[in-house]
Amino acid sequence: xxxxxxxxALAVPDLDAAIAGHxxxxxxxxxxxxxxxxxxxxxxxxxxxxxxxRRIAFAVGDHDKAVRLAVNRGLALDEPTPAHDFAIALVExxxxxxxxxxxxxxxxxxxxHVVIQSAAPERALALYGARAGLDLRLDRTEPRWGTRLLxxxxxxxxxxxxxxxxxxxxxxxxxxxxxxxxxxDLDAARARLAASGIDVSAIRPGRKPGTRVFTLRDGTxxxxxxxxxx
Numbered sequence: 001x002x003x004x005x006x007x008x009a010l011a012v013p014d015l016d017a018a019i020a021g022h023x024x025x026x027x028x029x030x031x032x033x034x035x036x037x038x039x040x041x042x043x044x045x046x047x048x049x050x051x052x053x054r055r056i057a058f059a060v061g062d063h064d065k066a067v068r069l070a071v072n073r074g075l076a077l078d079e080p081t082p083a084h085d086f087a088i089a090l091v092e093x094x095x096x097x098x099x100x101x102x103x104x105x106x107x108x109x110x111x112x113h114v115v116i117q118s119a120a121p122e123r124a125l126a127l128y129g130a131r132a133g134l135d136l137r138l139d140r141t142e143p144r145w146g147t148r149l150l151x152x153x154x155x156x157x158x159x160x161x162x163x164x165x166x167x168x169x170x171x172x173x174x175x176x177x178x179x180x181x182x183x184x185d186l187d188a189a190r191a192r193l194a195a196s197g198i199d200v201s202a203i204r205p206g207r208k209p210g211t212r213v214f215t216l217r218d219g220t221x222x223x224x225x226x227x228x229x230x
Contacts, residue, residue, distance in 0.1 A: 001066045001133040002058040004155030005040045006091045008114060008176070009055035011047035012221045018044050021219050024196045027107040027189075037181075038110040039156050044221075053176035053223060054086050056114065058132070058154070059093035066090050075131040083127060084116075085173040106188030108181040112228050113151075113158035115178040119170040121148050121163040127174070128152050134159060141165070145207075178224035180213075186229030190214050193227075 012018035019032035022044065026035055033044040045054075060066035067090060070077055078087050118124040128134045134152035141148045143165070150161040162177070183189040186203060193200050199217040206213040206228055216225040 001060055001069055002090075002154060003061060003093050004059045005111070005114070005157060005159075006057045006059040006093070007034075007041040007043050007055075008053055008111075008179075009043045009045050009057070009087075010221060010223065011045050011051050011054045013047050013051060015044060015046045018221050021221065024198060025108065025193070025216070025219055025225075027104070027192060037108070040111050042111075042179075051222070053114075053179075055089055056086060056159075056176060057089040057091050060090050061093055063090060063092040069133075070131070073131040073133075075127070081173070082171070083123060083173055084175070086176045088132070104188075104192075105185040106190075106192040107184060108189065108227065109184050110182045111157050112180040112182045113160045114176065115160045115162055115180070115224070116174050117177040118150075118161050118163050118174040119167065119172040120174075121150060121161065121169075124150060124161045124163075124174060128159060128161065178226070179220075180226040180228055183227050183229045186212055186214070186227065189227055189229070193219075 015033060022032060022035055023030065035042045067077065070090065078089055080086055129136045129152065134154055136150065137153050138149065138151035146165050148163040148165060152159040190200055190203060193216065198219040201215040201217065203212050203214045211228050211230060213226050213228045216227065
């Protein structure tokens with residue numbers, strides 16, 4: 001049913017300021033409120049009552065058939081529910097949008113994974129796997145990190161569901177939490193972002209073997225954000 005991630009919507013209190021900040025983050029002279037990458041779009045929207053990541057939209061081959069299947073499977077669309085405090089949407093897959101041409105090294109080129117926090121991992125397995133039809137690739141409990149991780153493949157990126165073991169199981173809704181962006185040159189990306197005034201961490205080894213990462217501590221409209229490179 002689902003072919004890829006189409007877009008994520010981020011509700012922000014000051015749209016103009018958020019656009020300016022994301023131009024710095026992505027390394028672009030213009031653009032926004034839609035920031036198109038190689039595999040999805042980050043869409044900035046003026047916030048109403050709710051702020052933060054508020055919608056995840058998946059690309060499907062036949063919208064009407066996909067909606068019927070989703071309804072038959074009991075997947076609620078287009079609005080938050082007691083199971084998830086963000087909207088899940090399905091959109092007709094069209095031609096892949098073209099990301100802006102590169103403007104030098106150290107750009108953020110594509111989304112590597114989107115992180116969903118879940119208080120109920122078994123419910124998440126049913127929601128994103130059985131109902132949405134995402135391909136479960138990993139179910140790992142890691143006491144060293146205090147988490148259970150579910151990795152669902154979606155196109156060429158990962159929808160990661162993270163459960164805090166110490167918090168236990170509850171009926172609290174899932175929430176869209178964080179983003180991890182790919183960079184073509186991690187060292188250049190960190191240097192560029194630091195020079196632009198964004199607070200960034202030191203580069204460190206990533207949890208996935210063979211990767212390195214750093215964290216953006218501001219400039220992301222409150223979204224926990226990681227940049228990953230080989």
